[in-house]
Amino acid sequence: MVMSVKEAFDIAVEYYSDHPDELAALRKLSEKAWYKVYKRLYDIRNKEKVAAQGKAYYNNNKEACDARNKAWKAANPDKVKASNKAWAAANPDKVKASNKAWAAANPDHRKSYSKNISDETWQEVYKHLGTKCSCPTCTWSSTLALEVDHIIPRKLGLHKDAPRAGVDLRRYIIKNNCWGDFQLLCRNCNMLKHRNGGTCNCGNHSGNSKLLP
Numbered sequence: 208m209v210m211s212v213k214e215a216f217d218i219a220v221e222y223y224s225d226h227p228d229e230l231a232a233l234r235k236l237s238e239k240a241w242y243k244v245y246k247r248l249y250d251i252r253n254k255e256k257v258a259a260q261g262k263a264y265y266n267n268n269k270e271a272c273d274a275r276n277k278a279w280k281a282a283n284p285d286k287v288k289a290s291n292k293a294w295a296a297a298n299p300d301k302v303k304a305s306n307k308a309w310a311a312a313n314p315d316h317r318k319s320y321s322k323n324i325s326d327e328t329w330q331e332v333y334k335h336l337g338t339k340c341s342c343p344t345c346t347w348s349s350t351l352a353l354e355v356d357h358i359i360p361r362k363l364g365l366h367k368d369a370p371r372a373g374v375d376l377r378r379y380i381i382k383n384n385c386w387g388d389f390q391l392l393c394r395n396c397n398m399l400k401h402r403n404g405g406t407c408n409c410g411n412h413s414g415n416s417k418l419l420p
């Protein structure tokens with residue numbers, strides 16, 4: 208160490224100039240407590256050196272360090288959780304990259320996870336919107352070819368920020384609880400509604416298959 212207590216205190220005065228309360232508290236500290244402040248300031252001022260020293264020490268004492276870390280983590284699960292959370296909040300890009308790498312290394316898990324989310328959101332849709340095509344002239348009643356339809360087309364402005372289709376759209380509806388603005392159509396009727404400007408005509412009963420309100 209290269210700093211005297213006096214020097215450390217001068218630095219502290221500068222360092223805590225915006226926090227007079229903390230500085231006042233520091234002035235009352237014992238010498239032992241001062242050592243802690245001194246060490247902290249030293250660490251702050253010599254970040255890279257301290258990091259390199261720490262790394263070298265770890266490399267020379269790997270097993271002991273790992274065991275100590277492991278024991279500390281086991282004894283402080285809440286602190287570990289909080290620290291992980293803080294780290295994740297401060298490093299969103301790293302979290303993203305790490306999640307991506309993990310997903311690429313575990314394709315099966317990812318697949319089953321996605322499938323579960325997909326199934327769960329569909330079950331929620333069926334609960335609210337049934338399992339039949341909503342077109343009045345259609346008799347389709349199988350979930351094999353049902354699609355979630357924006358009753359009023361997105362381009363007219365209602366839920367224009369909602370995802371177009373798929374699991375993201377289902378999650379959007381679940382989250383916003385806006386079931387009244389959506390219906391289930393079979394793929395055929397959905398396409399006909401789209402192509403015929405809002406009317407389906409799939410059952411050839413012209414005039415009663417308008418799918419727009």
Ligand SMILES: [Zn+2]
Binds near residue numbers: 394
């Ligand atoms: Zn239909």
Ligand SMILES: [Zn+2]
Binds near residue numbers: 343344345395409410
């Ligand atoms: Zn139809």
